[in-house]
Amino acid sequence: MSARPTLILLCGLPGSGKTTLARRLATEVPAVRLCADEWLTDLGVDLFDTSTRVRLERRFWRLAQDLLRQGQSVVMESGFWLRADRDEKRAAARALGAAVELRYLDVPLDELARRLEARNAAAPWATAAITRELLELHAPLFEPPDADELEQFDPPDGDALSQFESPGADEREQSDPPGADEREQSDPPGADEREQSDPPGADEREQSDPSTC
DSSP states (O other), X not given: OOSSOEEEEEEOOTTXXXXXXXXHHHHHTTOEEEOHHHHHHHTTOOTTOHHHHHHHHHHHHHHHHHHHXXXXXXXXXXXXXXXXXXXXXXXXXXXXXXXXXXXXXXXOHHHHHHHXXXXXXXXXXXXXXXXXXXXHHHGGGOOOOOHHHHTTSOOOOTTOOOSEEOXXXXXXXXXXXXXXXHHHHSOOOOTTOOOOSOOTTHHHHHHHOSOOO
């Protein structure tokens, strides 16, 4: 395990390839991977249950900080639609002594729609499909990082892809429910773990993020 852990934030719209990249990074870094869609599905919760999603994301962030304190790298693939959210994660992780990478998966909307159509038809875990109409409705709310913002993050190490990433058409988002080994690393919150104050941007995510993984 590296002496300095890394928090890797995967930023992009649904269908951009975040889960594909996250699974690869989890093995290569190595890192613990946190994906809300997989957890919601495994717990039998609808992917569009906004209040549960926000609570789970808060719990993921507390868990991620605990892992960083222990020297463990973490990949979070929630899309990070809002710059305020990305800024908050970067500052908090750096305060813990961690490096912070932002991987922005920039994919044209037509390609996103094509991938989502294929995913909606093939993925048995999906409880709610993301249609092109839904994508077009929410996409304007996404705040893509610019070059100035990307410069504030640490560059990827080694042979990893650059911070601007555009996966090929063959890179599909696979979202099978997590196995038991994944659950051991990041168990759902117990009854005694209640929500703390919302991180910046949590309310906006409730309005703008149809599906984040």
